[in-house]
Amino acid sequence: MSTESSGSIENVLHEGRKFPPSTDFASNANIASEAEYQQMWDRAKDDPAGFWGEMAENLDWFRPYDSVLDGQMPETKWFLGGKINASYNCLDRHLDSWRKNKAAIIWEGEPGDTRVLRYQDLHREVCKFANVLKKLGVETGDRVTLYMPMIPELAIAMLACARIGAPHSIIFGGFSADAVADRNNDAQAKLVVTADGGWRRGKEVPLKAAVDESLERSPSVEKVVVVRRTGQEVDMVPDRDYWWHEMMEGASAECEPEQLDAEHPLFILYTSGSTGKPKGVLHTTGGYLLGTTMTSKWVFDLKDDDTYWCTADIGWVTGHSYIVYGPLSNGATTIMYEGAPNWPDEGRFWQMVEKYQVNIFYTAPTAIRAFVKWGDNWPNQYDLSSLRLLGTVGEPINPEAWMWYHRVIGQEACPIVDTWWQTETGGIMLSPLPGVTATKPGSCTKPLPGVVPDIVTKEGASLGDNEGGLLVMRQPWPSMLRTLYGDHDRFLQVYFSEIEGCYFAGDGARRDEDGYYWIMGRVDDVLNVSGHRLSTMEVESALVSHELVAEAAVVGFPHDLKGEGICCFVTLTSADGPEELKDELKAHVRKQIGAIATPDMIRFTNALPKTRSGKIMRRLLRDIAAGREEVGDTTTLEDFTVLARLREHNE
Ligand code: WT7
Numbered sequence: 285m286s287t288e289s290s291g292s293i294e295n296v297l298h299e300g301r302k303f304p305p306s307t308d309f310a311s312n313a314n315i316a317s318e319a320e321y322q323q324m325w326d327r328a329k330d331d332p333a334g335f336w337g338e339m340a341e342n343l344d345w346f347r348p349y350d351s352v353l354d355g356q357m358p359e360t361k362w363f364l365g366g367k368i369n370a371s372y373n374c375l376d377r378h379l380d381s382w383r384k385n386k387a388a389i390i391w392e393g394e395p396g397d398t399r400v401l402r403y404q405d406l407h408r409e410v411c412k413f414a415n416v417l418k419k420l421g422v423e424t425g426d427r428v429t430l431y432m433p434m435i436p437e438l439a440i441a442m443l444a445c446a447r448i449g450a451p452h453s454i455i456f457g458g459f460s461a462d463a464v465a466d467r468n469n470d471a472q473a474k475l476v477v478t479a480d481g482g483w484r485r486g487k488e489v490p491l492k493a494a495v496d497e498s499l500e501r502s503p504s505v506e507k508v509v510v511v512r513r514t515g516q517e518v519d520m521v522p523d524r525d526y527w528w529h530e531m532m533e534g535a536s537a538e539c540e541p542e543q544l545d546a547e548h549p550l551f552i553l554y555t556s557g558s559t560g561k562p563k564g565v566l567h568t569t570g571g572y573l574l575g576t577t578m579t580s581k582w583v584f585d586l587k588d589d590d591t592y593w594c595t596a597d598i599g600w601v602t603g604h605s606y607i608v609y610g611p612l613s614n615g616a617t618t619i620m621y622e623g624a625p626n627w628p629d630e631g632r633f634w635q636m637v638e639k640y641q642v643n644i645f646y647t648a649p650t651a652i653r654a655f656v657k658w659g660d661n662w663p664n665q666y667d668l669s670s671l672r673l674l675g676t677v678g679e680p681i682n683p684e685a686w687m688w689y690h691r692v693i694g695q696e697a698c699p700i701v702d703t704w705w706q707t708e709t710g711g712i713m714l715s716p717l718p719g720v721t722a723t724k725p726g727s728c729t730k731p732l733p734g735v736v737p738d739i740v741t742k743e744g745a746s747l748g749d750n751e752g753g754l755l756v757m758r759q760p761w762p763s764m765l766r767t768l769y770g771d772h773d774r775f776l777q778v779y780f781s782e783i784e785g786c787y788f789a790g791d792g793a794r795r796d797e798d799g800y801y802w803i804m805g806r807v808d809d810v811l812n813v814s815g816h817r818l819s820t821m822e823v824e825s826a827l828v829s830h831e832l833v834a835e836a837a838v839v840g841f842p843h844d845l846k847g848e849g850i851c852c853f854v855t856l857t858s859a860d861g862p863e864e865l866k867d868e869l870k871a872h873v874r875k876q877i878g879a880i881a882t883p884d885m886i887r888f889t890n891a892l893p894k895t896r897s898g899k900i901m902r903r904l905l906r907d908i909a910a911g912r913e914e915v916g917d918t919t920t921l922e923d924f925t926v927l928a929r930l931r932e933h934n935e
Contacts, residue, residue, distance in 0.1 A: 288315040292741060293752030293804055293817045296881075299683050302721035303690070305699050309672070313719020314585050321720050329356040329759065335734060336362070336762055339578055343368065343570070343613070344377045346543040353760070357787060358780045362571040363497055363546035370550055370573050371414075371447035372541040374612035375407040383588075387617045390591070391436045394483035395831040396625025398435055403615070406440070408453060409532075411539035413437075413444035420507045424449035424542055427552065429473040429505070430559060431455045431491055433482020434622040435526060437511045438598050439608050439662055442551075446569075449542040451549040453564070456599025457482055457489060458896045458922070461497035463562075467501035467554050470564055470771060477528075480518045481512040487625045492518040504592045535892055546570030552769045553601055555707040556895070563778070564769030565601075565707050573609060575711035575763025580610030582732060583715050584644050584702050585673060594620035594646040594675075595633065600897050601707040602677055606646060610711070625651060630658040634666040645693070646675035646703075650898030652685045660692050668693060673718050675701040680803045680821045682828040686725035704728035704803055706789060708779065710763030713737070714801050726825065727800045733763050739795050744783045747794075752804055752819065755793040756786035761863040781912045792819055809902050811840040812848045816880050820902065823850060823883070826876035830869060832856050837892050837900045841885070841909035849884035851909035853892055853930075861888055885909070891926045898922075905930075 305313075314319055328335040333352040340352070340363065349366030378384065388406045399411070411648050422428060428450050432438040438454075445452040446814045453471045455464055457830045468476070477630040478495045481488040492510055495518060499505055510518065511528040520527070550569045580586055584606075592611055596602035598620075601780055605607075611618040617641060625633050633655075637645065655663070674694050681689075690700055700717035705711060713735045714728040721729050736759040739747045747753040764787065768775040782788040792804035804810075804819030820838040827836035835855040843849030844917045854869065864888040893901045903916055908930050921927065 290933040292747060292820055293794070293807075293810055299724055300685075301683075302722050303699075305719050309699060310719040313398070313717070314581050314587075315717045316719050318720055321717055321733070325731070329540055329736055332734065332759060336574065340570075340574055342577055342581075343373055343574055344620075345577040349546060349570070357760040357785070358776060360764075361547055362568075362574075362762045366546040366570055367543040368546055368570050368573070369447065369449075369541035369544055370569055370609060370613075371410055371443040372430070373573060373577075374443060375403060375410060376541065378403045378615045379407060381615075383615045385493050386588075386615065388612060389436055389618055389620055389622045391621065393435070394486070394621075394627055401436055406443070406612075408537045409436075409440045410447060411537050411908060411930045412444040412532050413440050414539040415445040415474065415535045416509065417444055417448060417450065418539075419474060419531070419535070420509070422448065422450050424544075426450045426474045427453055427471040429455060429468055429471065431457060431459075431476060431478045431495060432511065433457050433479055433489070433491065433513060433648070434597055434620055435479065435482065435513055436620065437477075437479070439620065442598070442604075442608055443612075446550060447541050448540060449544045449548055451551050451566075453552040453554070454599055454604070455554070456597060456896060457491055458599075461494040464494060464498035465501040467562065467564075468498060468505055468527040470554070470562075471552055472504040472701065473502070474504060475507045475509070476505050477511070478507045478511075478515040480516050481514040483623050486818060488514045488516050490516065496521075518631060535751070544569055546653040547766070549766075551604065553604065553707055554672050555601075561595070561812060563774065564771075565765045566767050566769050567710050567763065568766050571762030571764070572710045573613060575761065576605045576610035577613040579712040579715075579732060580606065580614050580616070582717060583703060583712050584646070584675065586611065586614050586616045586767075588615065590643045591617050591619065591640055591670075592644040592646075593621075593637070593640070593642045595621065595625070595651065596646075596677075597897075601710070602646075625654070628696060629662075630655075630727050631662040631665055632885050634668060637668055637671065638666040641670040643670055644673045644675070645671055646677065648678040648898050649676055649685055650678065651898075652676065652681065652689050652895065653828075653835045655693075655699050656685060656688050657855070662915055668695065671695075673701065674698045675703055677703045677705070678897065679710075680805060680825075681726060682825040683725035684825070684829045690725070699723065702728045704801070708723070708765045708789075709761070710765065713757070713761070714773050724800060727796070729800050729804050731801075734759075737801065738786070739793055740783055740786070742782075744786070750793055750794055750795045752794040752817075754783065755786065755789045755791045755801075755803070756783050757789070758786055759789075811838070811850060813840070813850060813880060814846045818881060822877065823852070823873060823881050826873045826881070827852060827854060827869060829876065830872050832858070832861065832865065833869070835892060837905055838883075839901060839902050839906045839909050841883065841906065846884075850881065851885040851887070851905075852883045853887050853889050853905055855892060859890070889926075889930055891923065891929075893926045893930070894922050896922045
């Protein structure tokens with residue numbers, strides 16, 4: 285059968301290294317043995333209701349649920365009849381214990397200012413802001429847009445929304461006024477919380493001005509609350525705009541949490557598809573909170589004395605799940621940082637790790653590749669010995685970047701959890717358990733308890749070991765999205781129409797002989813060279829394994845003979861490379877993977893076009909490789925100059 289018709293993807297990456305957890309780590313871990321993991325996983329597969337019912341005892345319920353799981357995927361409901369509140373679980377329940385004086389959030393602004401909110405401080409601020417929202421007319425069920433920098437008020441506003449049952453819709457502070465208007469309209473948001481601006485690489489990023497512009501086109505919004513962060517000049521419209529600090533001054537610190545249905549919407553988060561308008565992924569209260577609570581405990585091995593730092597922006601799901609809801613529900617101390625990793629210099633993250641004695645550090649492969657490029661000298665200046673666990677998320681990590689993270693940041697002593705999940709899954713799905721799983725660089729290893737994945741052909745047939753195909757989920761899990769806001773048909777079509785009876789993630793993957801999963805990237809990105817379907821990620825990894833390559837993006841372009849040729853955009857570790865290096869890299873890939881993957885074209889570039897969350901926009905590179913003048917939708921592009929420079933080189 286040709287690979288084209290079956291939907292299978294050829295596997296060409298061969299990675300043999302394996303890193304078992306130390307006995308020391310394993311003996312103290314929250315899940316401590318292979319046997320324990322296997323027993324949990326089997327139980328969750330065979331009796332999901334029994335398993336998740338037991339796990340749900342980790343949350344506080346106002347009223348117990350009548351049933352754990354109702355219905356079939358995609359129309360599943362969790363914990364019907366149960367009454368719960370996410371802010372209560374993240375705050376109030378810790379106040380009866382010694383944790384009331386524990387740091388909930390340690391915040392650092394980009395200019396170096398800091399704030400520590402103990403659990404009782406955070407509880408007080410959240411209650412006050414919940415009262416402010418009510419005063420401004422927000423009721424249970426109303427949608428609230430949060431368009432803010434990474435400041436404590438963002439977490440406070442989220443939890444205040446959760447407290448009164450007003451779903452929040454967070455828009456990343458780097459998005460434009462147009463993006464804000466579109467999302468306000470789609471969600472029919474009633475109120476917007478923003479700030480005058482935020483700090484990024486020493487510059488003030490204006491936010492209120494963008495909100496003002498967006499409101500000309502989003503009539504559902506009645507009120508705006510503005511945090512004073514940078515102190516820059518803003519226009520305040522009477523009877524529409526209110527200063528956060530003025531409203532908070534008179535607000536009561538008492539606010540009973542709403543007793544909400546488990547399936548009450550907690551938030552909407554817009555995620556861009558490869559085409560079309562953004563999708564409003566909707567998560568509900570009970571299932572989402574349970575998923576993020578348990579996965580934080582299992583994967584990050586959270587302990588009460590840990591200082592935990594996830595470097596994501598709360599504008600992405602990673603920040604929702606693993607800066608705010610998961611860690612706080614567990615009563616952990618979570619760090620929140622406002623600014624850029626290279627401000628005032630490339631040592632900022634490591635300086636913060638040393639300063640706060642960070643134990644658990646979670647970041648993205650794109651950041652790791654930047655660190656590699658900046659050089660070992662930055663981390664080497666700081667004491668990183670407090671670190672005990674490292675994590676990554678967002679895209680496949682190249683084995684060489686993984687090894688660098690292991691060696692230079694982890695000092696060969698920290699397990700690395702490569703966590704695969706999506707905005708839609710709410711929480712981590714595939715990941716090592718740090719005390720159990722022997723890791724292999726580049727693999728997100730195994731499914732967590734309650735996750736039943738498979739690799740299938742387009743027809744839905746299960747594939748065997750090391751056969752690349754489509755990644756699906758065969759069973760529902762509590763934190764899965766419930767719908768796309770306002771467009772249930774699209775929800776059914778995007779995730780459930782491709783493979784009968786399964787959730788289709790949109791990623792290609794393979795499972796090796798040890799049952800480990802290797803993500804091969806989005807199926808939309810797959811190359812088709814002379815009828816062989818190859819993963820762009822694997823060619824990229826081969827390139828990055830060359831010592832002079834910092835980062836690579838591989839795309840197909842129309843080729844007379846092969847159907848698709850392989851074009852590689854390569855960022856080097858030094859400023860520029862000689863032409864001969866291109867031949868050397870072609871030979872290198874050929875040696876690593878085989879003749880079929882030999883690049884046809886190599887182009888050096890000092891930067892790659894990325895989304896604001898750090899994902900390479902291969903779609904745009906395909907346009908450039910094909911010599912097309914007009915490139916597709918660029919609204920999520922982080923840095924436009926990158927595109928302009930790539931185009932210039934075309935001429
Ligand atoms: C897509 C989801 C989940 C939080 C951030 C991204 C890719 C994510 C991994 C990983 C390989 C990964 C997938 C996935 N992805 N984590 N560990 N290994 N690929 O959320 O924006 O919804 O993107 O990111 O392609 O489908 P998102």
